Amino acid sequence: MVIAVRTKNTQTVSDYNCNGRHVFTQTRELERPLVGSILQSMWGVSPTHLTWSALHNSTLVDYSWSVGQTPFGPFSEMSTLSFAQKDAARRNVLLTSLNYSISSAIDVLDSVAAHGGERKLLKHNQYVEFVQRWSLFKYKLDKAVSALSHFDFELALYYLRSLDHDLYGAHAIVYHASQELEASLACFKDPPFPWATVSVYAVCVVAFIYVYMKRDKLFRNKRKQF
Template sequence: MALSEDSALAMGFSVARRAAAVPLLLVNGTYRKTVRSYLDSVILQNQLQRLNDHGSLKGSHAHSRSTLEVPIFWFLHGEPLLVDKHYQAKALSDMVIVVQSEPSSWESHLQCNGRSLLWDLRRPIKAALAAVSEHLAGLLPLHLVYSHAHETAIEDWIWSVGCNPFSITSQGWQLSQFQSDTIARSYIITALEESTQLVNSAIRCLAVERTSEKTFRIFHSEERELINKYNYVVSLWRRISTMTGELRYVDAMRLLYTLEDASKGFADKVNATIALLHPIHCTRERNVHVVFDMTTIPAFLIVLGVLYIVLKPSRPKPKIN
């Protein structure tokens, strides 16, 4: 779609476009100033989110639980254009931005073996796959490590190895087995965490319900099914954890949908049980039970005496003129 066909999208593109002077380290150790045209990802994200608020960017699977919709904005431009000065694609919290330009051999800011690395700006497929992988599963390049001394992420280019989208020294665009396992672990941990939170939330709702003699029979009739559903969820937790510990990620991934349905089934059963208990809690007790003992009659007499003294009519006083 051309930008001229969508005025709001064209406005977001023009507002986010920037130019900056970037120092480029040459192979001989000297610096050279280059002017780069780029898109500010933060500004562009804000502009695109405004479109999303009006619903124009939401697809048919936007509210589906089983399908994750990833908005990918792929911008084509004649002159060299990057994202945030240095990237062909970038993953944001709710979208992926990719830029494509005409130059097929563009000198980047990176070097290897005494030569500058050339980027093919016409085919940003490798950068797009890396950005989508980061957006979907939090997959990061191997050369990014956490520094405890600096308390932030730093670059250690010794680990920039392999022939995959995250390796800058290769042209490969297929994910390695190690990266596939990392994605699987990310999804498994997320599914287990969501299931645990849902089950614990349902148990907390059930724990705060008041118990009484009348609610016991109804709860007792639902107790067996609640226990069975809970035990089924716990058994799935154990099976998935065991498979993950044995590095059987494919088998563990197959159980994630079953785990989601089982957790939701337990939560729905808890809500249905609570709904059955609420009408009984709201029923008023019409019978008043008074317990009589040796102190009841004297107490009544004292109360009646106090009421007589307080409420007895006073004698009228004669009026003297």
């Protein structure tokens, strides 16, 4: 949301100088501030006087590019956009759509993995259709990224909108397949009783009890021998 405030004064003196003269700001004209604010809030276009500094790990103010066709900064009176700002606005829209499509594709894969994999979840005809949809999705995704890297925004938008249909189809296949799953209980036989182990244990216990009960007689015989 953008809120514009208009003052009663027609202009005011700013803190900047240009060619030794003070720069005046037209406070009654809201076209440039509104255009700049809408660009920032809706299309994510940063002001032309803000640059990123890796050395400072923050943004720096540099008015070198805030002249001419830009709605940002006090050194320009034009509300038109340069090609860099137009490209940035269109590119940000495509990047947002691309991020949404990739996130949705990851959700589809997570859903398939949660149901035991595509081999267990999908039937033969569903599996073939899912592979076809997924192959088309990857192909169109590569084409969209390639077009975006060549600044062909219209072609990139075409592929992004087209791959959404394949992604929706793959999601529908997974959803219908998950609805057809039925819970089943697999019974198994109990393991055989370990008679050998129990027998050995019983013999050892009986032998120990016998030795314990006959200990006096056994040790007495030993003492008589010595």
